[in-house]
Amino acid sequence: MSQRIKVSITKTDVLLVCTAFMAYTGMYAVRKSFLAGQFEGMELQGGFHFKTLLIISQVLGYMLSKFIGIRLVPEIPAYKRFGAIVGLVGFGLLMLLAFAYVPVPLKPVAMFLNGLPLGMIFGLVLVYLEGRKNSELLVAGLSATFIFSTGLVKSTGIWLMQTFQVSELMMPFVTGAIFFPMLVLAAYGLNRGKPPTTADKELRTERLPMDKNARMDFMKKHGLVFLGLVLVYVVLTVVRDFRDNFIVEFWAEFNMSGQPELITLTEIPIAVLVLIISALGILVLDNKKAFLLGIYATIISAILMIVSTFLFTQGTMGPVFWMISSGFSVYLPYILFHCLLFERLIAFLKYKGTVGFLFYVADALGYLASVGILIYKEFLYTSSSWVEFFTWLNLGSGALIVLLVFVLLWKLKAISPKVQFEKLA
Secondary structure (H helix, E strand, O other), X not given: OOOOOOOOOOHHHHHHHHHHHHHHHHHHHHHOHHHHOOOOOOOOOOOOOHHHHHHHHHHHHHHHHHHHHHHHHHHOOHHHHHHHHHHHHHHHHHHHHHHHHOOHHHHHHHHHHHHHHHOOHHHHHHOOOOOOOOHHHHHHHHHHHHHHHHHHHHHHHHHHHHHHOOOOOOHHHHHHHHHHHHHHHHHHHHHHOOXXXXXXXXXXXXXXXXXXXXXHHHHHHHHHHHHHHXXXXXXXXXXXXXXXXXXXXXXXXXXXOOOOHHHHHOHHHHHHHHHHHHHHHHHOOOHHHHHHHHHHHHHHHHHHHHHHHHHHHOOOOOHHHXXXXXXXXXXXXXXXXXXXXXXXXXXXXXXXXXXXXXXXXXXXHHHHHHHHHHHHHHHHOOOOOHHHHHHHHHHHHHHHHHHHHHHHHHHHHHHOHHHOOOOOO
């Protein structure tokens, strides 16, 4: 029987999406601001690119935080969330201050400690948004920070250096400090928001903390499906993270480094399109159908990633349009995982758990692979430019995603015929 689609956005929804966006933007200012610098001439012995070393150091801390978060985030009680968000981001900000003053050999250590607490923030914010009838809209708003805010933060850092002569080493702390009060205010607003209603719980399944036994139970029952999704997510994380980490270098290779606003302006259409498409998920009430639509959107995005990159290599697409199209092709499925795929997986399985657990397993492995790609680039592709390596990364990843998704669909049909994944009706 078909369900009548009724969409209504409440004041609570508006408050939640705005405060979540502000909170994660504040975290991004502490995590991503150093990427506005290039840190040339600071290479340590061995000639390892210093910015790459800083990125690897921070991502290792961030990745470790994700592994810790697999256990910690799903279990943390509600009354501790506000203090946890402010305290963890505050510690990361202090590490940026340390980064500015410690000797060069210790700066990677400061970046490791900067990333160590920040990986848990997404789960602490997400728990306020999941399990609601409008979760796609809410989490899409949160996920828009992945696109828009990272550009805003880098543009702010470059602006501080170019306009106010803030040093490259002090710039990350100053940028983070500017956004930190907004984070505190937003975290307070999230903590004051209303919990999911009874209707939300009936539609999306009640979300409960997951202890060790609950996590093991989920993996035993649904581990194969989850593994397939995780592999796709890992590939998306690698492409998205490389693009985000070296976008300043991309624009420099395009001879457009004198226009820092491009980093933000080219991300705006991506953020708007992805936000609209992702938010449309609230129109699909059937959880299985919504999940399948997200899978199909992932295949289409991977094909777009391949086609747009091929056109760029042939000189028929300019760098601005390529950055927009390639960004859209990776961010759409990446954000669908955050606001639709994992959310609807829990819902149609009617599993009383938290999406945070799924994310932290996927994120931990995704950032581990991201570190591996950085090391691979540094040691085996030292002569290739950032743009050249990124083109090959897009082509290979797009093809791999298509293959993985088809295998996933085959597995879903094979192990869960009663769910009727092959049917949309």
